[in-house]
Amino acid sequence: MQPPSALSLPRFYLEDANGKPLPVQSLRTWAAGYEAANNVVAMNQFKLNPDEDDYRVETVFTGVCVDQAQYPPELYTTYVMYGLHLEDAIHSTSREEAEECHRVCVRDIQGNQFL
Numbered sequence: 001m002q003p004p005s006a007l008s009l010p011r012f013y014l015e016d017a018n019g020k021p022l023p024v025q026s027l028r029t030w031a032a033g034y035e036a037a038n039n040v041v042a043m044n045q046f047k048l049n050p051d052e053d054d055y056r057v058e059t060v061f062t063g064v065c066v067d068q069a070q071y072p073p074e075l076y077t078t079y080v081m082y083g084l085h086l087e088d089a090i091h092s093t094s095r096e097e098a099e100e101c102h103r104v105c106v107r108d109i110q111g112n113q114f115l
Contacts (some may be wrong), residue, residue, distance in 0.1 A: 013063045013075055015039075021063070021075050034063055041076060041095060042102040046067040048110070053083030055109050059102040061095070074109050080109070 010023030012030035015037065024030045041059040048055065058079050065073035074091035076098035081087060090105070092098035 003102055006039055011068065012067050013065070013073070015061055015063070015095075021061075021073075030063060036060075039063070041098050044102075044106050046110070048112070056081040057102060057105045057109065059092075059098050061098075076101075 009062065010025075012024045012027060013021040014024055014030060014033040016022050022035065039061045041061060043055050043058045045055075045056045050081070054081075058081070059076060060079070061074055061076055065075065067074065072093040074093050076092040077091045078092065078098060078101045079086060079088075080090075088105075090101050092101050
Protein backbone atom coordinates (compact mmCIF):
# COMPACT_ATOMS: atom_id res chain seq x y z
CA MET A 1 0.00 0.00 0.00
CA GLN A 2 1.35 3.40 -0.99
CA PRO A 3 1.46 6.04 1.77
CA PRO A 4 -0.79 9.00 1.05
CA SER A 5 0.64 12.17 -0.39
CA ALA A 6 2.10 14.47 2.27
CA LEU A 7 -0.28 17.17 1.11
CA SER A 8 -3.29 14.96 1.80
CA LEU A 9 -2.32 13.98 5.38
CA PRO A 10 -4.25 15.64 8.19
CA ARG A 11 -2.13 17.88 10.40
CA PHE A 12 -4.10 17.66 13.67
CA TYR A 13 -5.39 14.62 15.58
CA LEU A 14 -7.27 13.84 18.78
CA GLU A 15 -7.44 10.46 20.48
CA ASP A 16 -10.71 8.57 20.80
CA ALA A 17 -11.69 6.78 24.04
CA ASN A 18 -9.54 3.78 23.03
CA GLY A 19 -6.40 5.85 22.37
CA LYS A 20 -6.72 5.75 18.59
CA PRO A 21 -5.70 8.99 16.83
CA LEU A 22 -8.48 10.49 14.74
CA PRO A 23 -7.87 13.38 12.32
CA VAL A 24 -9.60 16.70 12.94
CA GLN A 25 -10.09 19.36 10.33
CA SER A 26 -9.14 22.57 12.07
CA LEU A 27 -6.68 23.98 14.55
CA ARG A 28 -9.57 25.36 16.59
CA THR A 29 -11.20 21.90 16.90
CA TRP A 30 -7.86 20.34 17.82
CA ALA A 31 -7.06 23.02 20.42
CA ALA A 32 -10.43 22.69 22.15
CA GLY A 33 -10.22 18.89 22.24
CA TYR A 34 -6.57 18.83 23.25
CA GLU A 35 -7.12 21.27 26.10
CA ALA A 36 -10.00 19.16 27.47
CA ALA A 37 -8.13 15.82 27.28
CA ASN A 38 -5.49 14.16 29.44
CA ASN A 39 -2.70 13.75 26.91
CA VAL A 40 -0.14 12.15 29.22
CA VAL A 41 0.42 8.55 28.17
CA ALA A 42 2.89 7.76 30.99
CA MET A 43 5.12 9.60 33.47
CA ASN A 44 7.85 8.41 35.82
CA GLN A 45 10.09 10.48 38.05
CA PHE A 46 12.89 8.97 40.11
CA LYS A 47 16.45 9.36 41.42
CA LEU A 48 19.27 6.94 40.81
CA ASN A 49 21.25 8.37 43.75
CA PRO A 50 19.99 10.52 46.64
CA ASP A 51 22.49 13.32 45.93
CA GLU A 52 21.66 13.64 42.20
CA ASP A 53 18.89 15.40 40.28
CA ASP A 54 15.68 13.58 39.38
CA TYR A 55 15.14 11.81 36.10
CA ARG A 56 11.75 12.36 34.53
CA VAL A 57 10.40 10.34 31.63
CA GLU A 58 7.14 11.65 30.24
CA THR A 59 5.30 10.40 27.18
CA VAL A 60 2.56 12.55 25.71
CA PHE A 61 0.14 12.49 22.82
CA THR A 62 0.90 15.70 20.91
CA GLY A 63 -1.70 15.22 18.19
CA VAL A 64 0.26 17.37 15.76
CA CYS A 65 1.83 15.99 12.60
CA VAL A 66 4.96 18.15 12.39
CA ASP A 67 6.54 16.37 9.43
CA GLN A 68 3.82 15.75 6.87
CA ALA A 69 6.28 13.70 4.80
CA GLN A 70 6.41 11.17 7.68
CA TYR A 71 3.84 8.40 7.33
CA PRO A 72 2.36 7.24 9.58
CA PRO A 73 2.54 10.54 11.46
CA GLU A 74 4.57 10.76 14.67
CA LEU A 75 1.92 11.96 17.13
CA TYR A 76 3.52 10.88 20.42
CA THR A 77 6.70 12.11 22.08
CA THR A 78 8.69 10.64 24.97
CA TYR A 79 10.73 13.29 26.79
CA VAL A 80 13.67 12.30 28.96
CA MET A 81 14.71 14.98 31.44
CA TYR A 82 17.56 15.07 33.94
CA GLY A 83 16.95 17.87 36.41
CA LEU A 84 15.86 20.80 34.25
CA HIS A 85 17.66 19.57 31.13
CA LEU A 86 16.03 17.82 28.19
CA GLU A 87 18.21 14.82 27.43
CA ASP A 88 16.18 13.33 24.59
CA ALA A 89 12.87 13.49 22.75
CA ILE A 90 11.77 10.34 20.95
CA HIS A 91 8.82 10.36 18.56
CA SER A 92 6.40 7.48 18.01
CA THR A 93 3.60 6.78 15.56
CA SER A 94 1.20 4.86 17.84
CA ARG A 95 0.17 4.71 21.49
CA GLU A 96 1.52 1.15 21.72
CA GLU A 97 4.90 2.19 20.28
CA ALA A 98 5.00 5.20 22.64
CA GLU A 99 4.21 3.06 25.69
CA GLU A 100 6.99 0.63 24.75
CA CYS A 101 9.43 3.50 24.16
CA HIS A 102 8.55 4.87 27.60
CA ARG A 103 9.13 1.47 29.28
CA VAL A 104 12.48 1.03 27.52
CA CYS A 105 13.67 4.53 28.49
CA VAL A 106 12.79 3.99 32.16
CA ARG A 107 14.38 0.53 32.16
CA ASP A 108 17.56 1.78 30.48
CA ILE A 109 17.95 4.77 32.82
CA GLN A 110 17.41 2.65 35.90
CA GLY A 111 19.98 0.18 34.54
CA ASN A 112 22.42 3.03 33.78
CA GLN A 113 22.31 2.21 30.08
CA PHE A 114 20.55 5.27 28.71
CA LEU A 115 23.07 8.11 28.87
